[in-house]
Amino acid sequence: MTETNSKRPVRHLLGLSGGKDSSALAIYLRDRVPEMEYLFADTGAELPETLEFVDLMEDYLGKKIERINANRDFDFYLKLHNNFLPSARQRWCTINLKLLPFEEFVGNDEVISYIAIRADEPSRSGYISSKPNIRTCMPFRDDGITKEDVIEILESSGIGLPKYYSWRSRSGCYFCFFQTQKEWVGLKKHHPEYFDKAKTYEKVDEATGTMFTWNQLGNLDEVVRKASEKHEPDKKEKSSKRLLDRLSDENSGDDESCLICMK
Ligand code: SF4
Numbered sequence: 092m093t094e095t096n097s098k099r100p101v102r103h104l105l106g107l108s109g110g111k112d113s114s115a116l117a118i119y120l121r122d123r124v125p126e127m128e129y130l131f132a133d134t135g136a137e138l139p140e141t142l143e144f145v146d147l148m149e150d151y152l153g154k155k156i157e158r159i160n161a162n163r164d165f166d167f168y169l170k171l172h173n174n175f176l177p178s179a180r181q182r183w184c185t186i187n188l189k190l191l192p193f194e195e196f197v198g199n200d201e202v203i204s205y206i207a208i209r210a211d212e213p214s215r216s217g218y219i220s221s222k223p224n225i226r227t228c229m230p231f232r233d234d235g236i237t238k239e240d241v242i243e244i245l246e247s248s249g250i251g252l253p254k255y256y257s258w259r260s261r262s263g264c265y266f267c268f269f270q271t272q273k274e275w276v277g278l279k280k281h282h283p284e285y286f287d288k289a290k291t292y293e294k295v296d297e298a299t300g301t302m303f304t305w306n307q308l309g310n311l312d313e314v315v316r317k318a319s320e321k322h323e324p325d326k327k328e329k330s331s332k333r334l335l336d337r338l339s340d341e342n343s344g345d346d347e348s349c350l351i352c353m354k
């Protein structure tokens with residue numbers, strides 16, 4: 092460590108995703124860690140509701156949320172990956188659009204990074220930087236904070252949940268491959284222009300007939316068609332469910348999704 096670095100105080104960083112858990116953590120720690128720095132890695136493909144929610148959080152926290160961007164956009168990295176769309180197994184989008192900009196922002200400083208993994212997610216893991224100067228801290232897990240508590244923190248602060256929670260259970264890119272069928276239906280309904288844009292990334296290899304799609308069920312039109320067939324009888328049930336139960340249902344598969352994108 093250089094002399095300059097040894098004199099620098101440890102930085103406390105909290106990366107907001109625009110999702111409920113990291114936002115609740117920011118509220119939870121606002122007065123406990125006054126030196127906290129906040130940041131939001133914007134992929135350039137965020138939902139307007141997410142950006143609006145980050146603005147709202149900035150007002151609540153009374154401190155700037157640093158918006159950080161990758162040097163290149165999604166389309167650049169897509170080309171670099173021979174037009175192979177990212178997937179749960181090939182998560183180059185998270186690395187290039189979220190993780191590396193975060194590490195660049197940190198540089199060589201000693202940092203404590205606050206992660207919003209909850210106590211009711213004992214096996215949750217995710218993409219966390221492995222740089223030796225970045226230590227992670229999980230206050231929700233340490234303090235026994237569960238999903239129910241998170242919702243309570245958001246509600247009692249007056250912030251509430253991001254608007255997209257009425258149709259989507261996670262933040263992240265509008266085309267994110269972690270979306271459930273119902274969420275794709277929601278995207279088509281609430282942001283048809285983004286749905287159409289997501290479709291333009293899907294390709295068929297004419298030589299082999301291989302489909303390059305966001306979802307393994309088929310192209311997005313098929314995903315939406317199959318989802319509406321599958322969920323038609325659930326309409327009544329959904330409206331009568333508590334928000335917490337709905338979030339539990341819709342978060343299936345969440346354990347594999349990105350901490351940095353969706354917590
Ligand atoms: S939100 Fe989804 S598509 Fe966007 S960077 Fe994260 S994993 Fe990739």
